[in-house]
Amino acid sequence: MERIAKVASQKAVVIFSKSSCCMSHAIKRLFYDQGVSPAVYELDEDSRGKEIEWALLHLGCNPAVPAVFIGGRFVGSANAIITLHLNGCLNKLLKEAGALWL
Numbered sequence: 001m002e003r004i005a006k007v008a009s010q011k012a013v014v015i016f017s018k019s020s021c022c023m024s025h026a027i028k029r030l031f032y033d034q035g036v037s038p039a040v041y042e043l044d045e046d047s048r049g050k051e052i053e054w055a056l057l058h059l060g061c062n063p064a065v066p067a068v069f070i071g072g073r074f075v076g077s078a079n080a081i082i083t084l085h086l087n088g089c090l091n092k093l094l095k096e097a098g099a100l101w102l
Contacts (some may be wrong), residue, residue, distance in 0.1 A: 002053050003048070008069035012099035013038035016067040019045060023078040024066040030085060036099045038068075060070060071097030 008014045013031060017024035019042045031038045043049035043065060057063040061077050068075045070093050075081065084090040094100040 001058070004055055004059070005072075007039070007041065008009075008074070009072035011039040012036075012097040013076060013094070014069040014070060015040045016043060016052065016069075018043050018065045018067055021065050027066040027068065027078050027081055030081065031078065034091070034094065034100065036094055070094065070099070 004016075013036055015024070015028060015031070015038045017028060024059075028038065028040060034098055043053050043054070046052065054063040056067045059074055061074070062065040063077065066078055066081075068077070068081050075084070075093065080088065084093065091100060
């Protein structure tokens with residue numbers, strides 16, 4: 001949990017992902033298309049990926065990936081991010097975190 005908190009606070013947007021997960025790919029693409037450059041941690045390419053995945057599940061992220069942190073705060077997984085995007089709240093969060101300038 002400490003590692004997640006440390007990593008999540010290092011950049012405005014942090015995504016814990018798996019390279020083989022289609023929803024992770026879609027969420028990363030959504031941020032890139034918004035002009036945001038998130039820090040992406042591919043759990044299937046990390047030696048401690050299973051441990052991080054377990055910790056994400058205990059944070060309430062089910063499924064564990066994609067797990068999105070904005071401004072160091074856990075925002076949610078794919079459903080939450082897509083909902084925020086569709087209702088116009090995602091841009092506000094990104095601006096507040098310093099991930100978007102316009």
